[in-house]
Amino acid sequence: MSSWSAPVASGPVVATVDLPGSKSITNRALILAALADGPSTLSGTLRSRDTDLMLSGLATLGVDVAPAPGDPTTVHITPGPLHGGRVDCGLAGTVMRFLPPAAALASGTVEFDGDEQARSRPLSTILDALRSLGVQVDGDALPFTVIGGGAAAGGEVTIDASGSSQFVSGLLLSAARYDQGISISHVGKPVPSTPHVDMSVQMVRTAGVVVDTSVADTWRVLPGPISAVDWQIEPDLSNAAAFLAAAAVTGGTVTVPRWPAVTTQPGATFVDVLHEMGCRTELVDGSLTVYGTERPAGVALDLHDIGELTPTIAALCALADGESVLSGIAHLRGHETDRLAALSTEITALGGHCTETADGLRIVPATLHDGTWHSYADHRMATAGALIGLVTPGVAVDDIETTAKTLPDFPAMWSGLVGVS
Numbered sequence: 001m002s003s004w005s006a007p008v009a010s011g012p013v014v015a016t017v018d019l020p021g022s023k024s025i026t027n028r029a030l031i032l033a034a035l036a037d038g039p040s041t042l043s044g045t046l047r048s049r050d051t052d053l054m055l056s057g058l059a060t061l062g063v064d065v066a067p068a069p070g071d072p073t074t075v076h077i078t079p080g081p082l083h084g085g086r087v088d089c090g091l092a093g094t095v096m097r098f099l100p101p102a103a104a105l106a107s108g109t110v111e112f113d114g115d116e117q118a119r120s121r122p123l124s125t126i127l128d129a130l131r132s133l134g135v136q137v138d139g140d141a142l143p144f145t146v147i148g149g150g151a152a153a154g155g156e157v158t159i160d161a162s163g164s165s166q167f168v169s170g171l172l173l174s175a176a177r178y179d180q181g182i183s184i185s186h187v188g189k190p191v192p193s194t195p196h197v198d199m200s201v202q203m204v205r206t207a208g209v210v211v212d213t214s215v216a217d218t219w220r221v222l223p224g225p226i227s228a229v230d231w232q233i234e235p236d237l238s239n240a241a242a243f244l245a246a247a248a249v250t251g252g253t254v255t256v257p258r259w260p261a262v263t264t265q266p267g268a269t270f271v272d273v274l275h276e277m278g279c280r281t282e283l284v285d286g287s288l289t290v291y292g293t294e295r296p297a298g299v300a301l302d303l304h305d306i307g308e309l310t311p312t313i314a315a316l317c318a319l320a321d322g323e324s325v326l327s328g329i330a331h332l333r334g335h336e337t338d339r340l341a342a343l344s345t346e347i348t349a350l351g352g353h354c355t356e357t358a359d360g361l362r363i364v365p366a367t368l369h370d371g372t373w374h375s376y377a378d379h380r381m382a383t384a385g386a387l388i389g390l391v392t393p394g395v396a397v398d399d400i401e402t403t404a405k406t407l408p409d410f411p412a413m414w415s416g417l418v419g420v421s
C-alpha cells in the first residue's frame, strides 16, 4: 500500500480551488436519467470511482451511457429496456442503495456485489422494503440478487431508516416507475442526513414526479413518468470542506468558485461550522471565501444531518484550542468504515486524545506528532489525514489513492495548496 507524505504548509494557505461535480447529485441524476421518458444530458458530472460505478452499472442493465468526446464531464444518457447483468457497487453507498430499486424494473436477474469492505455496510432495510413491495430479492447484504420481472407493484412500505438516509432516497428515486408508486413511512430513531433526503425529493420533483411530504417521516410518490431533464451538476461541497478547512488551520484564505446560492447539499452547512470555530466567510459573486484564524475553537456539535463532514470536522477539532464533542453520528459506524473507531484510533496514534462516545466523538486537542495515518479505504479518512498533515510535519497518509472514490485529483489539488506540483 502506498504511503503519501502529506504536504506541510510553511505559512497561511492562500488558494482558489475549483471542485468537480457533487457525487450525491451526479448519482441521483444518473438514476433519474436512466428511468426517464427520453434522453438526458448531465453537465459537470463527477467522474470518480463512485460515479463511474453507477455509469457502468446502468450500462450493464441496458442504458446507453455516452460521455461527450473530449469532455468526460458531459454525459448523454438514453434510457432503454432494462435487462439483467452483474453490478459492481465498489464501496459506494449510492450505488448499493440507489440501483436495486431500479433493477427491480429490469427483465432479468441482476447480481450485485462490491468490495469486501462493502459487504458489511447495512442494506437489509432497503432489500426487505423491496421484498414487501413485490420484488424478488435474494440476500440481505452484498452480494445479493434482484430478480426483475420487468415491472414492480409498489405500494406502501414502512422502514426504519435511522441507519442511513440512503434507504429513503433509493426508494424515492425509482418510486414513480412502480405500478402504484411507493409510499414510504419511516418508524424509528430520526433519519440521519435529512438534507440528502431533501435533495432526492427536490430532484424527483424537478423530473415532474409528484411527491407528497405533508406528513412527517412519510414520502408518498405517485406513479407516473420521470421526465428527461438536462441536469447541471453543482460542485461537490462536501469535498470542498477539506480545502476550506485548510484556511481554518493555517490562518489562510481559501476560495471555492461556483458556490451555489441555494442548495440541498449538506456541505453548505460547513460554513456554519467554520463560523462556530471562529473563521470568517464571505460569499461574493458566487465564490465562497474562508478566512481562517490561527487556531480554530473547540465546538460542541450535533452532526446528525451532516454526518459525511465528520472526518473533516474531527480533524479540525484535533487541531483546535479547546475540547470538542461531536454527537448524533452513531450511524457513521456503517459508513465506508466505522468512522468513529477509525478517527479515534488515528488521532490518538498521532498523540491526540479522541475517544468514542455512544453516538460520536470527544476530542481533546494535544500537540500532534509525525506518524502514519491509516485511511481504511475511506476517502474522507484520507483527506482528514492530509488536513492534519498540513500543520503536523511528518504525517504519511496510507492509500491516498482511495480519495478517487469521489475526487481522483485530490493529491495534486491538495499539493497545489502549498505550491507543490
Ligand SMILES: O=C(O)C1=C[C@@H](OP(=O)(O)O)[C@@H](O)[C@H](O)C1
Binding pocket: 023, 024, 025, 093, 094, 163, 164, 165, 166, 169, 192, 193, 196, 307, 308, 331
Ligand atoms: O444520499 C447520499 O448521497 C448520501 C447520504 C448520506 O448517507 P447516510 O445517510 O448513510 O449518512 C451521506 O453520508 C453520503 O455520503 C451520501
Ligand SMILES: C=C(OP(=O)(O)O)C(=O)O
Binding pocket: 091, 092, 093, 094, 308, 335, 336, 380, 406
Ligand atoms: C458516507 C459516504 O459515502 P457513501 O455514499 O458511500 O455512503 C461519504 O461519501 O462520506
